[in-house]
Every structure is written in C-alpha cells, then in structure tokens.
Amino acid sequence: MMALFNKTALECSKLITEHYSTSFTLGIKTLDRKFHLPIYAIYGFVRYADEIVDTFHDYDKKTLLMRFKHDTYQAIEEGISLNPVLQSFQLVVSQYKIEHELIEAFLKSMEMDLYCQDYDADGYNEYIYGSAEVVGLMCLRVFCEGDLAEFDRLRASARKLGSAFQKVNFLRDLKSDFVDRGRTYFPGVDFNDFGRDAKQLIEADIQRDFDEAYIGIMNLPRGARMGVYLAYIYYQTLFNKIKQLSATRIQTERVRVPNPQKFALLAQTYLKYRLNVL
Secondary structure (H helix, E strand, O other), rough: HHHHHHHHHHHHHHHHHHHOOHHHHHHOOOOOOHHHHHHHHHHHHHHHHHHHHOOOOOOOOOHHHHHHHHHHHHHHOOOOOOOOHHHHHHHHHHHHHOHHHHHHHHHHHHHHHHHEEEEOOHHHHHHHHHHHHHHHHHHHHHHHOOHHHHEEEEEEEEHHHHHHHHHHHHOOOHHHHHHOOEEEEOOOEEEEEEEEHHHHHHHHHHHHHHHHHHHOOOOOOOOHHHHHHHHHHHHHHHHHHHHOOOOHHOOOOOOOOOOHHHEEEEEHHHHHHHHOOO
C-alpha cells in the first residue's frame, strides 16, 4: 500500500500548487507528464516553508521553521514522513539525488527572513541563491534525470532564471515587504527615497539574468522546455508591466498578470512549441 500512500502525498503537493499559484500550475502542466508530480513536490515543500516565515504571524515562526527543518531531514534520512508535503519531497530528493546542500541553503534563506530586515551585497546574494536559485537547481535535477553532464551544462542558466524570478518578486512585492514587513532586499537602496534611477539599475540587473537564463531554457530537454519557457515568459510579462510603472506606483500597488493574459501566453507558447520554434 506504500504506492497509494506515496500517490496521495504527491497529490497533496499538486493541490497546494494549484491553490497557491495559477502561473506555476500552468507551467507544470505543460511539462512532460513524467515531471508533473516531482515538480509539484518541490513547489509544495518550498511554498510551505515560505508560508511559515511570511504569514504565520500569530505563531512562533522560528520554532515552526526549526521543526519543519528537523522533520525534513528526518523524512529524508528515514525515507518516510506522515506529513504528505515532506513525504512527497523526500521521494523526489531520493529519486533524483537532490543535494542536501541545496536544501540547507534554501532553509537558511527562509531563516534569514525571520531576522534580516536590510541586506548588504553578500547577504542579498546569499538570500537569492538559497531562496530561488537552488529551487531552479532542484527542478533541473528532475529535468536532467541523472544526466550529470547535462546538469552541469545548464546549472548556471538555471540559477539565473531563479534569480530573475526572485528579483521580479522583490519589485512586485515592494509594498508588502517594505511597508508591511519592513524588509529591504535590494542592497544600498533607500525605499524612503526610491526613484527612477535606482529602479532602472535594478531592472537592468534583472534583464541580464533573464537574457542569460533564456540561453539555458532553449537547451533544456524537450519535455521540460515548454513549461519552463512559459514560466519565463510569464515573469518577463510581469517584469515589463513593472518597468512601465513609476517607482512610486510599485510601492503602493501589487502588479499582476490577469488570468486571461496568462492563458493567452499559454496559447502562444504552445503554438511555438508545435511549430518547433521553441
């Protein structure tokens, strides 16, 4: 009956993804079917860790995060957990040989959100690596299916894509991060006096990440390429919306890509894929 237990655990991670993110759900659904449940498992794991530090304000976040970390490693070591999110994640870690260093870096960044309010350059790079780049590397482990040479060839681009996504999130979430939580991720930026020049410098950095990531996307295994490209083009669309707004506006409103536009991006991406230009 372990097969049934594992299947229901993986389906729980799928449900979490569907409820938390329309865009990532669309991206995952356009991957080869064999990648669906493993990527749902990774998303469920990182989403729940992020929820602890971002939303559980009425609870002892540090205690909850340390318990989640302990339970994660115990699940990986023992090969089982009664927590369906951790059960599905440990299955993927075991099957695809996801390095513990990536998991540790991710959980370290989640812990940083408990006490860091301002980041210098080193802290900023460490946080982005742990919170976003390693997630891209976990997914790449799945996509490469044990091909170590392919993983090493695409590693840098996967990190750049995760970095671009996270930096766009920082700009999109300026109001909730800076105004509501008091966090300042971008080093050397005074958000009490945030203007066009500072915004454009950040945007130029993000665009460089996108450009380097695109090269890797085009070299992904075909079964992964369309789904990752869809996530890329969604974030590029969100980024373009942010670039069109003033520094003041992105501090007072959260920019979104409406669902009809997301489905239009899906249709365009599918057409490119069918025409073999993707």
